[in-house]
Amino acid sequence: MVAVTANPRRWWALAALVASMLTLGFDMTILNVALPTMAAELGAGTGRQQWMADAYVVVFAALMLPAGLLGDRFGRRRMLITGLALFLAGSLTGALAPDVNWVVAARAFMGVGGALVTPLALSVLPSLFGADERAKAVGIISAASALGLPLGPIIGGWLLNHFWWGSVFLVNVPMAALGIAACVLLLPETGDPASPRVDVLSAALTATGLGALVYAIIEAPDRGWSDPLILTVFAAAAALLTALVLRERRAERPMLDMTLLAHRGFLFNTLAATLVMFVLSGLLFVLPPYLQAVLGHDALGTGVRLLPMMGGLMLAARGAQPVVARFGARAVVSAGLVVLAFAALLGSRTTAGSGYGFVALWLSITGVGFGFAVVTAMDGALGTLPRDRAGSGSGLLMTLRQVGAAVGIALLGSLLAGIFRDRLDVTGLPPHAAHTAGESVVAAHLVAERTDPASAARLAASANDAYVHGMGVVLLVCGIAALVAALLAALLLPRTASPAREAETGDATMVVAAEDA
Template identity: 65%
Template sequence: MLTIGGAMEATRTTPDPRRWWALAALVASMLVVGFDGTILNVALPTMASQLGADISQQQWIADSYSVALAALMLPAGLLGDRFGRRRMLITGLALFLAGSLFGTLADTPASVIAARTAMGCGAALIMPLCMAVLPTAFEPEERSKAIGILTAASALGMPLGPIIGGWLLDHFWWGSVFLINVPMVGIGITACALLLRESRDPATPRIDTLSTALNCLGLGALIYGIIEAPRDGWTHPAILVALFAAVALLTALVLRERKATRPMLDLQLLRQRGFLWNSVAATLAIFVMMGLLFVLPAYLQAVLGYNSFATGVRLLPMMGGLLIASRVTAPLTNRFGPRPVVAAGLLVMAGAALLGSRTTVSDGYGNTALWLSLTGLGLGVAMIPAMDAALGALPKARAGSGSGLLMTLRQTGGAIGVALLGSLLAASFGSRLDTAGLPGAAAEYARKTVGAAHAIAARTGDQALAASANSAYVHGMDLVLMVCAGAAIVAALLVAVFLPDTRAPEAPVRDMAPEPVDARQ
C-alpha cells in the first residue's frame, strides 16, 4: 500500500487511516488559494482610493498574483520532488501566510503588489504539490473521489472570494481581505505537518538555474502579455515585445530541456497519450469555465443590479453542479471509462454555454442559475476523471514535476481564456454602445466597461445610455458564451478521438528514477 507521502511499503496492506484527514488539510489549503484569486475584486476600488493607486498600479495589484502563480508552478513541482513534497508544501503555505500578513500592514500600492507577488509564489507551491500527493495517497478506486473533493474546494473558492470580501468590507477595513487568510493557512500548515508523510525522489537532479529563469521569465512574459492585451490592445508595442520575448524564452527552454537527463519541463510525459489528452481536456475545460466566470459578475452587478456580496452568492449554483458531479463521476468512470465521461462533461458545458448565449436584457436570474448549475455539473464530470487519469499516468517519482506541468497548463489556459474572451467582449461592447451626445472623454470612458457606462449614466441622468450599456453588454456576453460552447465542443471531439481507453491500459511512461523514499520528518 502506498503511504500518504508516496512510498511503497510492501508490508502494509491496509489504507492509512489518516489519509482523509490529510485530504482535509489539502482542502483548506486549496480553498485559500481559490478565493484569494477573486477576493480582491470587491476590495480593489476601496483599496485604490485609500492608497492613491493609479490605473496601472491597480492592474498590477490584481495581476501580480496570477503572474507569479503561473510562472513558478513548474519549478515548484520539481522542488517538491527534490526537497520533499510535504516540506515544500508547508514552505508554500508559510510564504502565503507571510504575504498575507504583509498585505494587512501595507500602506502603498508598491507594498500591496509585493504582498500579492509573495502570495502568488506561495500558491505556486501549494497548487501542484496538493495534487502531487493524491496519486500516491489514495488507491485508484479512491483517488477519483479525492480529486473530486479537491477540485470542488478549488472551485468553491472562486465564488467565495466576492462573498467573503463583500462581507469583510461591510464590517472592517480593506486589509481584512488579507487577514482572513491567516487562520486558514495556519490550520493548513499545522495539519500538513501532523498528517502528511514526507516523500522525495532521491534521483531528482539539482535545480537548473538557467532553465528555471527561462521558465519563469518566459511564462511571466506570456501571462503578462495575455492579461494586459485586452486593455492595451494586441498590437501595442509593449504587448508585442512581451509575447515575442515569451516565445523566444520558452523556445530556448524547450530546446535546453530536450537535452536534460531529468528535465524540469518533462516533455517525455507529453508523449504518453493518457497524460497529454487528459491534460488538454482539463485545460480546455478551465478555458471555458474562466470565460463563463469572467462575463458573469459584471452581468449580475451592472445589468441585474446586485451588489458584490449578492453576486458571490448567486455564483453558488455552480457549486451545486460540482457537488453532484463529485458523487456521480466515479461510478460512471468505473463503468464506461474516462473517455466517454470526459467527453460528455464537456458537451454538458457546451450546452450550458449555448443556453446562456440566449440571455436577453429582460431575463432574470433564474435562467442564469440554470445554466450556471449545468456548467458546474459539466465541469466536474469532465475535470475529475481527466485530472485523475492524468495524475494516474505519472510515474511516482515525478509526481511533483508532472503535476506542476499539469497545473501550469491549466493556469495558462485560464489566463488565455480570460484574455481572448475579454478582448472579444470589450470589442463587442464598445462597438454597440450608443454614446451619442456624450463629450469625447466621457464617451471613451463609458466604452471601457459596462460599470463605467453606468457610472456616466448615473452622473448625467442618461437612462438611454444605461439601457444601451445593458443591451451592448448582454450581446457581448452572448458572443463570449457562443465561443465557449464552440471550444467545449472541439474539446469533446478531441477527447472522443484521441483519449485512450484506460480500461485497456497503455504502457506507462518509463520511470527513469527509483521509487521515492518515505522519510518521517
C-alpha cells in the same frame, strides 16, 4: 519510511493542511466576486482587473514545478512553512494596498506562496499516514479543496458587505498563521536529497515566457493588436517558451518532462482539461460584473448566485466514476464537454432583462458539464502515466491547466473589453469621462452617477447593453472552444485508461481534480 500512524497528532496535522488547502481553494474564487467592488474603489479598468486575477495564476503555474523540487531537496515541511509565510505576507500587502499596482504585486507574491503550498501539502501525507489511512486523508483534503470553491464567493460577498475590499485578503492571514504554527509543531520533516536540482534558468524561462504572453493579450485591446510593442512582446513570449521546450528536451532529468506529451492518452486528456479551464476561468471573470453592475445585486448576493454552478460541479464530480464505469472515459469526457458547450451557448442568449432565473439555469448546466469533463479527463491523463513519471506528469498537467486558466482570463477578458468599448455610447460626455466609462461596466455606472439624470439613464442602459453583448460573444467563443474540445476527445482519446494505473492514481486524481476547480 517510519510509520507514524500510531501518533494521534497526525489528524491535527491533517487539520492544519486542510486549513491551508481551504484557504487556497476559496482564494481562487473569492477575488471574482470582489473585482467589481475593487474596480469601483480603485479605479481599475478591465485590463487591470485581468491582471489582478492573472498575476496569481501566472506565477502559480510558472513556479509549481520548481516548488515541488525545492521541497524534495531542502525539506518539505521547511518549504511548506515558507510558502504559507509568503502567502500570509502577500495577503497582508493586498489588504493594505494603496492602489491597483500594489494589489497586482500582492497577488503575484501570493502566487509564489500558493505554488509552494499546493504540491507540498500533498507530498507530506505519506509521512503522516500509513497505507490503510492514506485514502481517507486524501479524501478529506480533497473535500477541503473543493469546499473552498463555493465558500469563496459567499465569504467574499459577506466581507464586502460589512468591511472594506481589503478584507478579502485579510481573511487569509489567520488561516495561514494557523497553518504555519501547526506545521512547525506537528509535521515531520521529509525530503529527497537525490531529486533533480532546481533549474533556475528553466524556471525563469517559464515565468517570463508566460508573463510576456499574458501581458501582450491583456494590453492588445488598448494598444492594438498590430502595435509594435505588442508584436514584440508576443515574439519574445514565443522565443522564451520555445527556448524552454528545447532546454527541457535536452535535459537528462527535466523539470518539465515534455516527452510525456508523446503518450496519446495523457496529451489529449490534458488538452481537454486545459480547454475546460480556459472556458471556466473566462466565464467566472465575466459573470460577476453582470450580476452586480447589470442586475444590481450586492457582493454577497453575487456570491450566493454563483452557487448553482458549484452545485452542478459537486454533483457531477461525485457521479463521474460510476458513469465512466458504464460508458467509458472517452464518452464521458466528450459528453461533459458537449454539455459545457450547450451551457455556454445557452448563456450567450442572456440579455440585460433576462433576470437571474435564466442565469441560474445555464450556470447549473455549466457545473455539470465541467464536473464530468474535468474529473474524467484528469483521471484519464494520470492513468496513462508510467509508474516512475507519475509525479512529473501530474506537475505538468497542473501547470498546463493553470496556463489554460491564465490565457482564458487574458484572452476572453480582452475580447470583452474591446467589444464593450466599441459599443458603448458616450455621446455628449467630456473626453475624460468618456474614456473612464469605456474602461468597464462598473466605471460606466460610476460615471453615470455623476451626470444629469437624463444622460445617466442613457449611459447606464448603453453600458448594460454593451456589456451583455460582450459577455454573449465571450460565452459564444467558450461554447465553440468546448465543442472543438469535445470533437477532439471523441476522435482522439483512447477508449480506456491503463487498468494497472487506475488504483495507483485514484487518490491523486481526487486531489488534482479538486485543485483544478
